[in-house]
Each structure stands twice: as C-alpha cells, then as structure tokens.
C-alpha cells in the first residue's frame with residue numbers, strides 16, 4: 001500500500017491509478033471493474049458511445065461521484081485510506097466541463113482568482129498575477145474584466161481552462177469540452193488544449209474529436225456499458241480497432257464527420 | 258371620551274406606525290438571518306437536516322400566523338416565561354419570516370444550475386466558500402423580487418399583532434376611530450400610511466423584476 005503523502009510522486013509511480021473501480025447509480029452499474037493507470041505527462045483520450053460511463057469515470061477521479069468498490073490513487077494519495085485527502089486530491093486535479101460552468105456573477109479575473117485565494121491561501125496580488133498569466137496563455141488576457149455572459153462560448157471555455165490552471169493542478173480532466181460549442185469555436189479550444197499538452201500537462205480528455213486524439217493522445221481508451229473494452233495508441237486504434245464495439249463506434253463517428 | 262381627528266390623533270397613529278416599522282424591520286432582519294440558515298439546511302446534503310427544515314417550514318407555512326402568535330404569547334406564559342406583548346409578537350413574526358424567507362431562498366438555491374456547485378467543488382472550494390462566494394450571491398439575486406414582495410406582505414401582516422394587545426398602526430387606527438367616531442376618515446389615513454410604506458417597495462420590486470427579465 002502506498003502511504004498517503006503529498007510529496008511529489010516517483011516518476012515510476014502513476015499519477016492516477018484506478019483499481020477495480022465499480023460504481024452504481026442505485027441498481028444501475030455505471031462502472032464495471034475499471035482499471036486505469038496514467039503516468040505523469042501522459043495524455044489519454046477517452047471515448048465511447050453515449051451513456052458508456054466516460055463522465056462517470058473521470059468524475060470519480062476528483063470525487064464528484066462516489067464509487068462503491070475499488071480504489072483510486074491520485075499522486076500517491078488514496079482517499080479510501082484518508083477521507084480528508086479528498087480536499088488535497090481536488091486541489092491537484094483540474095476539471096473542465098462541457099457547459100463551462102463559469103461563475104456568472106464574477107468577472108473573468110475573479111473567476112480565476114477565487115480558488116487560489118480561498119483554497120491555497122494565496123495573496124490577492126499574487127492570485128491576480130497568476131490569473132493574468134494564465135488568461136494570457138489562453139489568449140484572453142484582454143477580456144479579464146468582462147463577465148462570462150459577455151464572452152463567446154469558445155472564450156468562456158478558455159477562461160474555464162485558465163481558471164482550472166490557476167490552481168496549478170497536476171492533472172487536467174476534460175469532459176467533452178468542445179461539444180457545446182459552435183463549430184467555428186471548436187478549434188480555438190482544441191488549440192489551447194494542444195498547447196497545454198505540449199507543455200507536458202497530464203490530461204484525460206473525454207472527446208470525440210478524433211483529430212485531436214491523433215495529434216495529442218498517447219493512448220486512446222474505448223468504453224462501452226461501463227467497461228474499458230480497448231486501450232491502444234491512437235494510430236492503432238483508429239486504423240485497426242480490435243473490439244467489435246469499437247469498430248462499430250468508429251464507423252458511426254466517421255459517418256458523422 | 259370623544260374627540261375630533263386632529264394633530265394629537267395623527268401623532269398617536271404615527272407612534273403606532275413606529276411600532277409597525279420596528280416590528281417589520283426586526284422580523285425581516287432576524288427572519289432573514291435565520292432564513293439563510295433554513296435555506297442552507299433545506300438544501301444540505303445531510304438528509305436529517307433537510308427533513309428537519311422541511312418540517313420547520315411546513316409548520317410555519319401550514320398554520321395560521323394568528324395561531325403562531327397565540328402559541329408564542331400564551332405558550333411562553335404557560336412555560337412560566339413572562340414576556341411583554343411586543344417581545345412575543347417579535348419572536349412569532351421572526352420565526353414566521355424565517356420559514357417563508359427560508360423557503361423563498363431554498364427555491365432560488367435549487368434554481369441554480371448544478372454545474373455551479375460542481376465547478377466549485379472541482380476547484381476544491383470548501384462548503385463555506387461555496388455558499389458565500391457562489392451559491393448565496395446568485396440565489397439572493399434571483400430571489401430579490403420575491404424577497405421584496407415578502408417584505409411588503411410582512412409589513413401589512415404585522416397588523417395581526419393587535420390581537421395580543423400590541424399597539425401598532427392598525428390597532429392605533431382602531432383606537433383613534435373609536436374615540437373620534439370617524440372610522441372612514443381614520444382608516445383612510447391609516448390605509449394611506451400603509452400605502453406610502455409599501456408602494457415604494459412594490460415599485461422597487463417591479464423594477465428589479467424588469468431588470469432581471471432584461472438581463473436574461
């Protein structure tokens with residue numbers, strides 16, 4: 001057993017480890033013995049048909065969902081061993097949602113400053129400097145004083161990415177970050193994510209953007225009905241998926257594009 | 258003793274008005290603070306807390322305010338606690354306001370998209386910050402028109418306090434009316450005073466509603 005610790009993980013130790021995780025919503029089983037290991041710097045793309053449990057899987061990692069069996073270790077911290085560790089895990093894991101979920105009553109800058117100030121105890125000036133730095137990085141620094149409703153969907157999603165980055169997380173989780181966007185805005189968000197990947201961020205992305213997966217992913221993971229059915233390098237997965245469900249899924253995706 | 262409706266009578270009405278305003282203000286402030294706790298408890302994760310608040314709200318919304326006044330006024334007396342009429346009335350109105358405001362704000366909290374809380378949790382924000390920074394500012398903004406609307410109801414509702422001998426505006430009007438035998442004139446004046454108190458609030462509430470409708 002790994003002792004709970006907030007020390008940086010060994011390079012060999014996975015940043016995220018899921019062992020035989022099972023999750024039920026009432027009597028419905030949403031995750032069936034999920035095993036997953038993600039190393040530092042790795043980029044994972046998670047795909048699968050609607051309702052296959054992709055969101056549920058990544059939401060278990062930062063305990064937005066409770067699971068009933070198995071173990072999840074993030075950066076050496078296991079919440080099962082130490083329930084208080086939930087707070088630490090959430091600080092280390094950034095999350096970007098399909099619907100942005102920016103705080104509408106706060107400016108872009110305030111959205112980005114809140115968590116560092118409240119959670120990490122960062123001073124105001126430092127939080128603002130960090131926020132401006134990340135807003136610049138997602139190319140939205142000049143909108144810092146606007147409210148979310150004044151921005152386009154693509155801009156809002158980039159703010160959401162900056163907001164998560166301001167906590168300087170070790171892992172970023174993306175749950176269909178471009179699905180709610182108009183087509184012309186998808187690219188600006190994907191480009192931001194590609195930049196993040198190039199800087200070495202560890203990422204788990206639920207997305208059906210196959211171009212993104214090809215360009216960025218180290219591994220593609222295919223899920224159906226709560227199970228991981230296939231894990232492969234993107235080239236292998238897209239050229240010759242082995243599981244029949246994956247073949248069928250890719251056929252449907254390609255038919256749409 | 259009969260008299261005509263003159264400056265002395267008007268001053269008496271205004272002293273009643275003072276109590277109406279004071280009672281409304283205390284009930285609204287105290288009920289507002291307690292109401293925040295009720296609303297937060299009513300939307301809490303712990304089931305027993307939610308159930309307790311459902312019961313609390315249900316009791317105060319499901320029984321006549323008049324009965325609540327009697328229960329507090331005579332109930333405290335039966336328990337051996339002698340309280341003056343104004344204190345009993347203030348306690349009853351404050352409790353009642355906390356249930357109604359709590360329920361209004363409960364609705365507003367539940368109207369917020371689930372994603373707001375989820376994003377806050379994902380950022381690691383503790384419950385205190387989620388309430389203070391994310392949930393309550395947005396919920397109170399949504400509930401502003403309904404809250405002002407309730408304040409108007411509360412001001413008019415305080416006339417019920419006359420039942421236990423508390424001399425607020427309506428009771429003062431009754432007294433003056435029986436002394437002057439000019440009920441129409443006296444109650445017209447009393448009505449005008451209530452109107453002057455509530456109308457600006459109603460206007461304000463309507464303006465807020467228009468503002469939020471436009472912002473949507």
Ligand SMILES: Nc1ncnc2c1ncn2[C@@H]1O[C@H](COP(=O)(O)OP(=O)(O)OP(=O)(O)O)[C@@H](O)[C@H]1O
Pocket residue numbers: 025028030048049050051052053054055056057
């Ligand atoms: N709160 C819930 N209560 C009950 N069932 C749920 C709940 N959330 C999800 N489910 C069910 O769990 C299954 C997995 O849901 P999940 O949202 O993880 O799927 P998904 O792969 O992300 O799908 P999508 O591509 O549509 O987002 C689905 O069958 C869904 O209906």
Ligand SMILES: [Mg+2]
Pocket residue numbers: 054055056175176
């Ligand atoms: Mg999903």
